[in-house]
Amino acid sequence: MTDRDFTRASCVAAVRVSADTPERRRAELSTSLQRLGDFLEWSEVGRGPFGSAIPRGARVVVKPNWVLHENRGPWGLGPLVTDPGLIHAVVEGVLAAGPARVVVGDAPLQGCDLERLLGDTGLDRWAADLQTREPAFEGVRDFRRTTCEFRYGVRVAREDQQPESDFVLFDLGAESLLEPVTDMRGSFRVTQYDPRKMRQTHAPGRHCYLVARAIVEADVVVNVPKLKTHCKAGITSALKNLVGINGNKEFLPHHRVGGSRHGGDCYPGGSVLKRAIEVALDQSNLASAPGTRAFAWSATGDVLGRIAQLMGDEVGVEGAWSGNDTVWRTCLDLNRILNYGRTDGTLAETPQRRVLHVVDAMIAGQGDGPLAAEPLELGLLLGGGNPAAVDWVGAHLLGYDPHRVALAREAFGRFRWPITAFERDEVRLIGDLGGGTATLSDVLAATQSIKHPPGWRDSAAASLERR
Template sequence: MNNVSVHINNKTMYPDCPPYSPSEEYPEFIFKREDVVSENNPVYHAVRDMLKNLGLDEENYGTPKWNPFCELINKGDTVLLKPNFVYHDNAGDPDIQSLVTHGAVIRPIIDYVLLALQGTGKIIIADAPQANADFETIVERNGVKQLVDYYNSKNVMIELIDLRKNAYVGGFDTGLRVDLKGDPRGYVLCNLEDKSMLQDVANPDRLYGADYDRNFIVKQHTNGHRYLFSRSVLDADVVISIPKLKTHRKAGVTINSKNMVGANGDKNFLAHYRVGSPADGGDEFADDVGLLGRLHYKWRRFAMDNILIKNTKTSRYQYFLMNVPFGIIHRLYRAITGRDYVMGNGDWHGNDTVWRMCLDLNRILLFADSKGVIHKEPQRKYFCVVDGVVAGEENGPLEPTPKHAGLIAGGNNPFFVDFVCAHLIGFDPYKIPVIYNAMKLDGFCYDEQDIRAYCEKNGASVDWRSVNLHFKPQANWKGYIER
């Protein structure tokens, strides 16, 4: 049996209309004939084909008995689907196909989960987008709200949850942090202690999270390493990761390992970088940033630590007025150098912090029970389906350039899938810390030779190692990550 399956077809495009029903009456299809639509839906077929090529329930394929998730999901299970809902527009463009997981990819997964549950259990779709994102706009634009409404009309109740405990309404620098409803089941404080990848990191007093209060993140990673995990995630028997295939400013790529950032309810528990350059003991930007860049950086750091941290309307106005000349400096720096180190934020290939945080979250997902206690054995099943139909390259994860790759990938080991996908898009997995270090991590250590991948491209079986989709990396990874 294969542990990774890849379906690539340059004719695969998203269908236009929710609820993204299949255009063919497959033998195992759980709904009635009238739910099959005339609009062509190659995405549904691609997901189905990917599952078939994994060898799932192989003996029943092509019959009404085919149940690809029969070994993954038991009757009565709670199954949580974890897509990537990071933000509600792409550089002001409401077309977010390259930014977030599309509802057309989620649709067949739900159908096959329902098939396995046989009228029992529970299905949850949940994510914690970026703190300044509009969740309702995201799920409206990617068709997921309409998809959930469709199932509810069929008396199939599916929960759709924004897992964030708080958010910046109106933006990070202009809006104020407010509390949200959050996970209706609450949160679990998980302490990885010495099992954290941040345990022996140098200069932990320089850690920066996702908020202006650095004292908070440093405290969470002093005398232990704490994360605020969604209880809905930890209560699940099965988690199916459904990431968008994209480049990433801090991590190089965002696929499955990075996708688990959205399982944590409060973003400021998440260490993203250490302030300053390596010469200063940080990993926020390279040592070779010039005078103009450092000038802007010093202002930005001062503003974050002394003005924006106050979280008041007055502080936001003060920042807005004082930032005008520095915004001009920033634009000049980018025009002259073509780089964006000026903003710091750990957005480069020398970031040695963010991958540690991502692998910590994956350790919790796999080995923490519903109370947050870490065990030696996995506590839930972890499957993945990658949405790379329209993927994102260059300035990902928030402003990616759309890249039509026609790719759907999946498997029962998301770390294997990350490795294969990174290779397929033309990157060297050994140059991506969040992938390479997962190979060595106690509890899910592996070797490239353990990967058994089936790759189908435009209808023909090919060696996955021969494929190169030539994605363009984010600017600060260019010349480093390509293979």
């Protein structure tokens, strides 16, 4: 299933999807996807855009980005989640290759109302209909073990939504990319979750992830992210989308408590006010159940946060800036597990499954993403066999200097279970941008003025900084 070495797949294809309405775009997607497969040599006559990449009888998971059921800004689902028409086209393309089993699955934010999202996009009706017609299609899976709602700013969790047997526990130990920034104080945080739980999953010499068994048992994973700016990682695309294969948030460090002056990476420098906000939020998250104490601490954090905003703060206390030195490590760990992970929770020295990346850059997301994404009309599909190469191109398209984006830059690092065996300057762009001969500098030169999250404006490409 892994006859091609993904670590050497330095080629990225870009295909235009030029239809001017959602209806016409969806009609064009199958053709565009076929062209993408042709450029990347994934296709096979009579077996669709993935015919040479997906063996007959393979077990396949399609992994979209379903992060949240609504945009936190006024811009709708278009720049927020993977286009439902693209999901249709990808699944139909996968089925044409003759797999034994196809599942579409994701682990959105725990507060995401996935049932509502599937209803609003029509994916629930599409999946139900397809299951009646295609025996190999097994429908949609929610990979979350925990969901939640928020009452007056306090998280109320619903645990054990999926059995633990549906997941595989991995411990990367000292080989985790988080190990160099791990301390005995339990500094790792993920917003609105109990930090005590994260101390159990990430500590010196112990770095655990709980990955959906469907992913680990797959022969092929088709990763279908939405290209967006991201307030903590700079970019969310092929690499960051893999956060959605993990079942519980307490396995996912996103930042380290404190400012950079004191060894944390939640915000630059040091601030007594921000440290007070962090203490209030921690106390709220430590509450065993919603109640007066939790509500009081949450309200205190909110009031202090508003004061910080009135004083001109735009970054907050959640690692939403270019100095976040944690989240990229978590993302790359998950990519290593996806490619090298075995069903017994260990990692092999060779890739264990084929991973194909098809990026929705038709309406990308800009601004204060990923949850309040504003539309950025790029009209493109990106594809490739290596997530680092794909995201190197994606960072250019989002107007970044990718050397300033740790997730894009560090994916080319040399570590055990590597993601690349090529250098950044060896990424090659083919397809519709420049007639198949475009360089990344050509892409950058054509980039329009793009909005970045406040904490990432210092990572914009030089040509955009001058605009």
